[in-house]
Amino acid sequence: MAAARLRTGLRRNSLLPLFETCRLRDLHFFSSSAGSAAAVGGTISPDPHFMVEYLVNSCGFSPSEAAMFSKPLAHLRSTEKPDSVLNFMRSQGFDGAAIRKVISMKPNYLCFNVETNLAPKFQFLRYLGLSESDIVDVILMNHAILLLNVHRSFGPKLEIWESLLGSRELVLKHLRKTGRFFFSSVEKTLHPNLKFLRDECGIPEERLSLVLRSHPQLILQKPESLRALVARADELGTPRLSRMFVWTLVVLQMLSKETFEAKAELMRSFGWSESEFSSVVRKVPTFLCMSLDMMRRKMEFFINVVGYTPSFIASQPTILLYSLQKRVIPRFHVTEMLKSKGLWTGQGKFTTIIVFSDTKFMEKFVLPHKENVPELLDILRAAGTCKGNDTFHLASEDEKGLS
Structure with a gap:
């Protein structure tokens, strides 16, 4: 089913009723939400530079910003359209800062016709289930939506993304949070x-x-x-x-090529060969997502404290993906303390212990010894991974995961 959707790319009929509803109600939407904006007559001025003062007084731009953003508006001799656009945007929940951001991205928005260019997009976004604040977020992240025709461009893009991502909810989530989401052709x-x-x-x-x-x-x-x-x-x-x-x-x-090469060079400085570095990237590409500093700290800990060789680490690269402060170090200290007290032979591989679930680690290494070795819980509390006596909190990783 998913494959069929991806092959066709567009589910052409899913939004047609919505499009028709939008067509029928565009005029009503405009008249109810932006009628006052349309009624504004505006100020007429023969001065070709009057828009600089207008952008300062009406939008709150600084004089230098206004001078820059007024250039695409030099042809205007009246504030009628800009007044209408600003009044409409305010009626849709845009505050001064949001309006300045939109206008700075494309000053020509102030030349748009509210009824034919802007109102249909806002109405369409409402019909998709977005709240007023959601729509503000969507426009700020993807202001190109204001350039799209609802029926010829916006709708088809929505449909192809809905078919690719599998749900409209995901599409709307990315619209709110992902910049340039609707820019690509x-x-x-x-x-x-x-x-x-x-x-x-x-x-x-x-x-x-x-x-x-x-x-x-x-x-x-x-x-x-x-x-x-x-x-x-x-x-x-x-x-x-x-x-x-x-x-x-x-x-x-x-990653830029420069950042990629800097990370490759760091791992070479620890003794990895080119083939070892490439092998690790092939196995766990998310390894490259951590910062140079974190890469260095993890390698130094596993080599200098745990005693692993660089080649061994390269053969077990998943150990580099776990949080150093919240998982690796406290678990290492727990096992070392148990060994020092003769309560654990150390036969289990630390690489395996790292990947144990939190529950399994607690059941195997902490809870059986919490009365005789209460320090174990202290170690975990100090790392911020233990809450109370018996609960082991799932630690977040140092870097962002991709799955």
């Missing part, structure tokens, strides 16, 4: 990128859809940029059919 960007990843790279549609739910920006980039990204992943030796391939693309998109 369906014909020039989205469809070519999807076809390339699916047909040339061989990425299954279900896997691609799963990744796009959390990282839609992967297909928002220019097709040539995506191809360059795939070439970088190929250089690392990541098989295109591997489940990690698409995650590698997501990670590499976040």
